[in-house]
Amino acid sequence: MSAAKLLAVALLAGACSSALNDPSPVAQFAPGEANGRTAAQLIAEADAAWQHRDEPGKASQAQGLYVDAATADARGVAGLLGAMHALSFRIEYEPGVAKAKLASEEVQLGQWCQQRAPTSPECDYRLAIALGQEARENVSMGRDAIKHVVELLHRAIARDPRLDEAGPHRVLSILLVRAPGWPIGPGDTDEGVAEATKAVELAPESAANQLVLAEALLASGDQGKARAAYQKAATLAAVNPDKLDGARQLVEARSGLEKTGG
Numbered sequence: 001m002s003a004a005k006l007l008a009v010a011l012l013a014g015a016c017s018s019a020l021n022d023p024s025p026v027a028q029f030a031p032g033e034a035n036g037r038t039a040a041q042l043i044a045e046a047d048a049a050w051q052h053r054d055e056p057g058k059a060s061q062a063q064g065l066y067v068d069a070a071t072a073d074a075r076g077v078a079g080l081l082g083a084m085h086a087l088s089f090r091i092e093y094e095p096g097v098a099k100a101k102l103a104s105e106e107v108q109l110g111q112w113c114q115q116r117a118p119t120s121p122e123c124d125y126r127l128a129i130a131l132g133q134e135a136r137e138n139v140s141m142g143r144d145a146i147k148h149v150v151e152l153l154h155r156a157i158a159r160d161p162r163l164d165e166a167g168p169h170r171v172l173s174i175l176l177v178r179a180p181g182w183p184i185g186p187g188d189t190d191e192g193v194a195e196a197t198k199a200v201e202l203a204p205e206s207a208a209n210q211l212v213l214a215e216a217l218l219a220s221g222d223q224g225k226a227r228a229a230y231q232k233a234a235t236l237a238a239v240n241p242d243k244l245d246g247a248r249q250l251v252e253a254r255s256g257l258e259k260t261g262g
Contacts (some may be wrong), residue, residue, distance in 0.1 A: 023111040023112055024108055027135040029109065030064070037068075039072040042079070046061075046079075053244065061088050076116070081122055103133045107134050110123065110130045119208035128148070128149045128152035132146070150175070156168040161198075166203045168213050169202065170199040173192045173216055175187075175192075176191045176192035177193075192216040202243070207240055207249040210230070210253075214256050218256070227256075228256045230260060231253075231257065237253055
């Protein structure tokens with residue numbers, strides 16, 4: 001079943017379960033292998049593992065180190081944000097993982113991030129992504145989770161619209177384009193195009209933004225403009241300094257060009 005259909009099922013399921021409950025202690029998610037290293041040292045090691053995240057076990061290793069860092073520093077959010085990023089990556093790209101379990105862990109770490117830094121737009125943004133993934137993996141939480149996603153993204157946009165190359169606008173566009181529309185869900189293709197356009201205006205050299213704009217334009221029926229956005233995405237992906245992200249973006253852009261006859 002496609003992601004869009006999964007989201008539709010989630011929203012149709014209704015608010016059967018709350019997406020946000022009291023989170024378990026951060027230490028419960030930590031491997032407990034700090035061995036006297038400081039939070040800064042653990043984060044440095046996690047960052048090094050993250051650079052090789054496509055290699056088997058490296059994303060999981062980075063995640064563990066980040067959570068150990070978050071445990072070592074009970075006030076900081078760097079470890080929590082790093083762990084959430086790693087969890088999101090594993091859910092999307094690592095074969096054979098327990099996606100629902102990882103999504104639940106990601107949401108709980110996001111709640112701790114908010115508790116430690118209530119005004120952090122990055123905590124809001126990462127929690128929104130986590131809730132979106134949980135809604136996809138656990139349909140009973142769908143409607144409640146998506147409601148929070150929209151609220152969190154709007155709050156992140158208000159606080160820092162340029163975060164992660166206009167990531168809050170980009171993620172909101174994806175939700176609006178892929179979700180079913182009223183009365184079932186928040187889906188609105190025209191608004192999705194508007195949010196993607198804002199993302200491109202704020203960070204025009206982002207291949208990710210061009211890809212989201214292309215998807216939104218294609219959903220709106222504007223195949224010509226969608227093809228142009230896919231072409232721009234391919235050009236940007238080819239020179240992306242992050243070679244791992246660039247390689248994935250290039251594959252997606254080329255697939256989009258095929259769909260639009262480019």
